[in-house]
Amino acid sequence: KNQVEQSPQSLIILEGKNCTLQCNYTVSPFSNLRWYKQDTGRGPVSLTIMTFSENTKSNGRYTATLDADTKQSSLHITASQLSDSASYICVVSARCGDYKLSFGAGTTVTVRA
Amino acid sequence: ETGVTQSPTHLIKTRGQQVTLRCSSQSGHNTVSWYQQALGQGPQFIFQYYREEENGRGNFPPRFSGLQFPNYSSELNVNALELDDSALYLCASSFGPTGEQYFGPGTRLTVT
Numbered sequence: 001k002n003q004v005e006q007s008p009q010s011l012i013i014l015e016g017k018n019c020t021l022q023c024n025y026t027v028s029p030f031s032n033l034r035w036y037k038q039d040t041g042r043g044p045v046s047l048t049i050m051t052f053s054e055n056t057k058s059n060g061r062y063t064a065t066l067d068a069d070t071k072q073s074s075l076h077i078t079a080s081q082l083s084d085s086a087s088y089i090c091v092v093s094a095r096c097g098d099y100k101l102s103f104g105a106g107t108t109v110t111v112r113a
Numbered sequence: 114e115t116g117v118t119q120s121p122t123h124l125i126k127t128r129g130q131q132v133t134l135r136c137s138s139q140s141g142h143n144t145v146s147w148y149q150q151a152l153g154q155g156p157q158f159i160f161q162y163y164r165e166e167e168n169g170r171g172n173f174p175p176r177f178s179g180l181q182f183p184n185y186s187s188e189l190n191v192n193a194l195e196l197d198d199s200a201l202y203l204c205a206s207s208f209g210p211t212g213e214q215y216f217g218p219g220t221r222l223t224v225t
Binding site for chain 2: 004041042043045046049093101104105106
């Protein structure tokens with residue numbers, strides 16, 4: 001059973017608009033949560049990483065939030081650009097000392113002019 | 114760019130054949146993790162190598178095997194290829210088993 005669920009599976013937005021992606025997880029005990037951007041056919045690139053005590057982290061036009069109590073995270077993209085078209089993957093790590101990462105299936109974002 | 118390189122970029126194999134994929138880790142990293150990513154899915158953990166030893170394995174059969182060399186580069190070998198092995202194979206390097214993982218660009222394997 002996948003311990004990281006993402007929604008929506010895909011979305012299409014117009015250039016300049018904002019969007020929010022969701023991630024729910026059941027991984028426990030929680031260590032940290034990362035959002036990655038993956039261009040088609042390429043490896044994932046880290047956008048943000050948050051630990052238990054952090055509830056917001058920004059990287060340019062990307063802002064991630066974390067609610068460790070409800071085990072939910074979101075990634076907000078502001079003023080989308082064509083280059084934002086990619087898959088966005090939520091990745092959760094269990095407690096320190098556990099090297100295994102739990103990956104969501106990703107949300108595919110398509111930005112249209 | 115993460116400094117992690119993989120080769121080849123793409124390859125096509127026939128069912129039953131064997132394949133070797135290669136990964137060069139980022140400078141200073143001593144750990145390599147391998148993942149299989151089917152189309153439209155998130156990466157699935159295959160195994161991890163730390164200091165030339167296998168440090169953990171996901172739910173993959175023994176025909177998936179690996180090596181890590183003294184320079185910390187790594188190989189993934191897959192024997193008796195099946196059609197379902199068609200996927201993007203990603204490697205990620207880190208400093209230590211629980212360090213931040215940096216991904217390579219992947220190798221796209223197609224089995225026909």
